[in-house]
Amino acid sequence: MKPRKFVTIALIVLSTQLFAKCVDAWPKVVRADSSATITMQFEEEDLKQPDKLKLLYYNDDGIRADGKPFQYATPEIIPFEIKGNTIVATTKFPSETRHTLKLVNNENNTVADVKLYSLKPDYFALRPFKGNMHMHSKYSDGVDKTGSIMVATCRKVGQDFAIETDHNNYAGSQEAVSTFATFPTDMVTYHGEEVHGPGNGTHILSLGATEGMGEWFKQHRAEYDATVKEALAKLPADILPKGMNAWFVASSHVIWDRIRAKGGLAVYAHPYWRPNYRQYIPKPISDYFLSELYCDAIEVVNGGSSENTILHYQGLRAQGKKIPLIGTTDAHNSRHLAGAFTLILSESVKFEDLAANIKKLNSVAVEYVARTKKHYVHGPKRVSQFALFLLEHYYDLKHDPFCQEEGEWLLTLAKAKAGELNDQDAVDKATKALQEAKGRVPALFDKYWQK
């Protein structure tokens, strides 16, 4: 390399080292069309020469606070105050979009680049929660011994809630719910099950129901059969093409109804799963389920069978249908829990709120590619755009690192409970650490959402 080139690169690297010291900034989410005060916190930065610094403001919509467009590629310069090692600026954040506050020095080098997002009142009233709602343990065909090990691992990969869903087995999730009730943690889990009714291969996620469907099939088979027959009799004769078994439809309707009656959310799982090169539910039946939308939501992202479902989901939207959706890993091994999740905007992480907001289309299905550390978001534009902001500029700062720590501690406790770890000292340390950490993830909303 030529010496001049080397010196230039060294200077660029040095300048980014010298100036890139903004360690935090808040709030990250503000009310649209109102003023907010943003604090940028610096570490070991000489902030005593404000004349050398300029704070530039612009946003992705290209609209100024007065509603007029920005001049092309010309940010606004906004006033700021220096308070100790912080810079504080107040400005109005128009529209529902992403905003940039860029602190530059007199040579126009960027000292800090802070992104924030403004939301209209309906979304500002909600908070984002990430969760995985489809996974298996040894209670069915998974590798890991218990649901609580799976849920603890979900925390480790940055999730706020998780639901264990063993095949026709409610007990896996019961174990997770009862175990987590004894742990000092903000991570929550609910009852769940992947249901397939007798004579019906359709996989249905029963989420949050107060009873197991698998148990109902076993203990009340005659009642199930009679209810499905009754439903079958009510279906129009031409509901499916000739040769297709309408029992699938009647049974699924009965199961979806029962899940709802038990307070749960009924989800049609992985419509395009193709074991042995063919759709697990014949396409005419699957297409009928997708078009009638008798279930509450569609599992649009599922581990390895998402490509066609995503296309079909977008095709249904193009027909004007409103499709509630979720994204899951369908992991059968705790090592595969990071690849997908659902991000829900909700009043709280209570199941009722999460379920209601999935139905209100306030959720997106997210895929995560670990090799490139890239997220892919599927869902309605408004929530997708906000989710992309959170995934790029919010979660990595504090939320996910906190969750990762807590996940490690929770795993220690879950493995000890499952008899896979016999180390009381480690359990005591993990319990103490969790007690001390309790509340810090929910508190992020207090700091990073405008008061």
Added chain:
Amino acid sequence: MKYISLAFTIFVLATQVSFSKLVDSWPLVVKQDSMVQFTFVLEDEPMLQTPEKLTLQYVQADSVRESGKAFGGAFNKIEFQIEGNKLITKPIKIIGETIHTLRLVSPDAQGKFRNPKVHGIHFVYSLADDLFQLRPYRGSIHTVLNFPTEAEQLQPHKLIAQLRHSGYDFACIADNDLDKAKNAIAGFPFKTDFTLIPAEEVFIPGKSAKLLAINPNTSVGKWIAGNPNELLKAIENEANSLKIDSKEFTEQVATTHAIIKKIKQENALAILVHPNHGQDDFPYLPRPAIDAILNARQYDALQVAGGPKVDLDFTDYFELCASGPRVPAVGGPGFVPQADLARSITVVLAKSNSASDIMSAIKSGHVAAVFQPPATYRRIAADFRLGHYFAFLLRYYFPKLNGTYRSEADAFNKILDANDEQAKQLLPTLQNHVNATYDKYFAVTQ
């Protein structure tokens, strides 16, 4: 542990699939509801000596049999005969518009088919007549003549060779200057199957959206620069028909529409370039103006794949489709490093690879934008019918052309660099390969 898992995976695969001896099989694409005979070419396959031990299994991805009943977990058994190293099936009826699988197996050590030994798998796509009549082509709708770094810059001829190497059947050379694009194409010294279409990127900073004029009669950029009064009049005319509150946005939308109209007058395709483009996160037009332009749908197609914010462009595309008539989506790499030249592409179904047929295909919506992110599967902007078919073609059909395209690109480079005689001899033999490949892998209509 990582290596143990890897070794275990290899061991399991080795027990499931014998080292593949299936070197070729056809057809790949057939007309739906037709009777089709398939040919498998096997190399050094000892099992061909004992055909009674081989079973050819068939299943349809929709899980629907010819009788209309479901496949369930079973395969159909297909009769075949062996001719030398070829296995030829009896004609079978291929129903529906979907993927089909033919799997050549022999029983496991216990003589069962639960985990059979697999000797080869052939995938087939069946199509209704309207799409079956059309031929698939890969291309770029937006290729610029330079790269982000100094070290990567190429002469136009070399760039065109690089595009061919990336697997393109057609490419729109779209710089900010139509003459540059035309000169690059006119000066390309080889007669090949590669369709090169001149185009230009048109943009009035702060005043209009970025647009591509594909194959215009004359330069739209020059018209804008040289006819301010005519442009002003055209903008006024457009503005009168708009109902937007803000004066600034009205001007931006009207300017964009006036340019689109001019592009169409030049018999060119008007492409709205990736709507979330900007400079350092600063949008090149305010969002209300972009939204108004998107929703007015006056452009012929939307470039969804190839912008710096491809996630948001896909989101915009699907939201647009959810809120009104579907718009054709196209892709092209634009201003990217050489390694990313094939990441954002356009796939069309057209009558031929001529510029006019490709443009007609885009206009009529027989097109998709495809983005191939690293380490995961492709993202396709299209309706389900085309998207499902294109995903199949991108996996099983287009790669069959790659080898020839690379050889052709190498020949271009050798001739350009050293006037290589061998490469000169080779080049003509590589032509008409697209048609020959199509003829082989697309079943003759019955």
